[in-house]
Amino acid sequence: MTDFFIGHVAYYFIVALLVIGLYGMLFKKNFVKKLIGMNILQSSVILFYVVSASKYNATVPVIDLKFGSDPIHYINPLPHTLMLTAIVVSVATTGVALALLIVIYKRFQTLNEDELLERMK
Amino acid sequence: MIWQVELIIYLLLIASAVFALRVKDLLSSIVILSVYSFGSAFLFAILGAVDVGFTEAVVGAGLTGIMFLAALYYTTRKSID
Amino acid sequence: MKLLSYILLISFGLILVYAANELPTRGDPNAPINRDSSLAGTPGATAHYIRNAEKDMKTPNVVTTILADYRGYDTLGETTVIFCAGIVVFLILRKQKDGSKV
């Protein structure tokens, strides 16, 4: 039971982070808060991939002469690569979203969802 | 891969995520988001993903915060919820 | 209506927790992601990358080799995505010629 908990506790926390991010995106009315929730959600998904790539009794994926190139000694590098690109794309999407926020504020003078819907009429 | 250390960082992550969404002032909210990013970068590093941790520390804790600040400079920092 | 949304959110989290119980133990060397070959018998990608990285391109950092060489086409598209994001921000925020509001 303890072993199961230790092996799976990371997943539970990641689910909690994902739900928190989703809560921020769905229930917060302020657009910046929604963006912060989106960042938290993205980060939790990246965390999930990295956690699932980890391996006991293994080292970082840089080939070491002491171990040779046997895959059993190294952590799985493929999810790291994919998540590396995901992080850099996330900063680009954040930039686009912030540009849209600035345009919205310049035109409607608000960042609140309800007020925005009211003023768009 | 010491799971007690990981547990502490996960608790820090959850606390910072909740507070980043709860705080009324958007400026402090962004600073707490940077704390969240840096904590997750530390977690990546101890999970063995040094490249991902490096990137997250530079991008998540640095550049994203700067961009949010630049956007807040032209909008408002008050939030109702 | 708000209560229903909360219930949906919490049940979504519970479903994810239930699904996470079926995942392999974290760090298990025999998990499907770390296996040498898949269930169908085809060789696993990761093992191939780690075995051949040093021999193929004299680069010890396996993440760099996968990023730039084995999956170079992927990274090309990804760089294009970043470039497009820069262009889009420029197009959204540029000064309008007729002086109209953005």
Next chain:
Amino acid sequence: MVQKSNSIIVGIVSRFMAPFIQLFALYVIAHGHYSPGGGFQGGALLGASILLLRLTVGDKGSELVFKKEFGTPLSGFGVFIYAAVGVLAMIGGGLYLDYGSLPFAGMTPAELRSLGILLVETGVGIGVMATVIAIFDDLTMRHFRD
């Protein structure tokens, strides 16, 4: 439009720190073969050093380092370097982005692949750096002030 910082200490310390950050970023790009690092991290660090100058020294001082007009064209140039390396491999007789057949004489395919990775990472670094700076400059454009 970012104003110059009023504090002398912030200005001097950030002007002192920025070249070292850039040096470290170049080291990260060039040494990405042997240690954690590569184009994305080095480019983000280069961009961060310029943004540090933008935030503390102000627009006038930091445009001596990186002009605002260069942001968007340079990001396209980074992508161009990446694609051009692929075309170069095609000229050498291989497939697209197959660095083993780059047309440089006197090198084994393994060394050619190592060189190709370095060229590609340079392109990625330039692209990421320029895009980050361009996004920041667009977000803080002058005509939004009035």
